[in-house]
Amino acid sequence: MNEAVIALCKCGESHKAYGVRFERIDSNTWQYTWAFPINEKAAKREGYDSTKINGNILPSEDYPGCPYCGSKYFMVCSCGKLNCNIVSPDETATCNWCGSTGYVSNYEGDGFTAGGDF
Numbered sequence: 001m002n003e004a005v006i007a008l009c010k011c012g013e014s015h016k017a018y019g020v021r022f023e024r025i026d027s028n029t030w031q032y033t034w035a036f037p038i039n040e041k042a043a044k045r046e047g048y049d050s051t052k053i054n055g056n057i058l059p060s061e062d063y064p065g066c067p068y069c070g071s072k073y074f075m076v077c078s079c080g081k082l083n084c085n086i087v088s089p090d091e092t093a094t095c096n097w098c099g100s101t102g103y104v105s106n107y108e109g110d111g112f113t114a115g116g117d118f
């Protein structure tokens with residue numbers, strides 16, 4: 001059985017949190033398969049807020065997307081947290097968790113490498 005973790009993501013559109021299920025498919029790649037709304041208190045209680053993903057991330061074919069905005073892609077902040085839908089038209093992005101702002105130079109809508117800077 002594949003190693004699986006739940007990580008927390010915050011939606012840039014709704015500013016609400018949701019859980020995302022990741023499965024490790026090889027030593028450096030995680031596939032995300034499911035997303036579900038969750039309140040932050042419950043997530044903290046489950047320890048989901050301390051999950052950090054390192055490596056490449058990619059959606060599974062049937063990944064349903066963010067429960068609020070439908071985005072299938074994440075930005076992973078240097079704080080290790082996931083965000084969706086935070087890229088503004090001038091290509092800056094502000095993390096919903098730590099508030100740091102970065103400039104996105106390579107946004108192609110196809111996901112980001114986890115564990116790095118914006």
Ligand SMILES: [Zn+2]
Nearest residue numbers: 011066069084
């Ligand atoms: Zn969203």
Ligand SMILES: [Zn+2]
Nearest residue numbers: 077079095098
């Ligand atoms: Zn952050």
